[in-house]
Amino acid sequence: MMNTFDQIKLKAAQEKIPSMQEEGLFYCEHLIQSQSLKNILEIGTGHGIWSIHMALAINDLKLKTIELNPKRAEIAKQNIIDLNLQDRITVIHQDALTVELTETYDLIFIDGPKSQNKALFIKVLPYLSKNGYILVDNLDFHGETHTEQTQSRDLKQLVRKINTFKDWILNESDLNVKALEFGDGLMLISRKYEP
């Protein structure tokens, strides 16, 4: 029999909401636990799968997650209530590019509009705690960043923006940047020096 979280994941998959693969989820869990990260911000909630997964795996986490799409934000809120996680996960229905941030976070997971990775990164960096991490997902964009074949104009443009972000971040000398070799191109970033 399927439990509530399995049903939530199935519905998200049926509605084609992209979510992180198992090995990526496992890596995030390990990072959060091994580095004692407590306060987390996610850009791009979808149906809340990533946040819910982390909150179920690690019981003293607090998460805020920002979603632009009103229907997805509502579904995520309901999913979180159904799993009784509403005291630990807060969904903010706003544009991550313009939302006002006030607190600092130990981990910031950027998984929103892929064409805006650089703008989002620049926006959230001042809100990263001293020894915190930023994770950016889908830098391979389902393998599309490694090929130019059979791509539409829109996809080519998106891929170009993702690759521009990669080149930019890899040349930022104040940051430690590690491209992880699994999933859909996860990148882990931290500051080299204290803010």
Ligand SMILES: C[S@@+](CC[C@H](N)C(=O)[O-])C[C@H]1O[C@@H](n2cnc3c(N)ncnc32)[C@H](O)[C@@H]1O
């Ligand atoms: C890949 S999905 C997120 C999946 C989720 N992080 C997970 O792993 O379960 C990306 C989400 O970003 C949202 N999004 C797109 N532009 C956004 C923006 N400007 N601000 C906030 N969310 C945005 C989309 O509506 C979509 O639900």
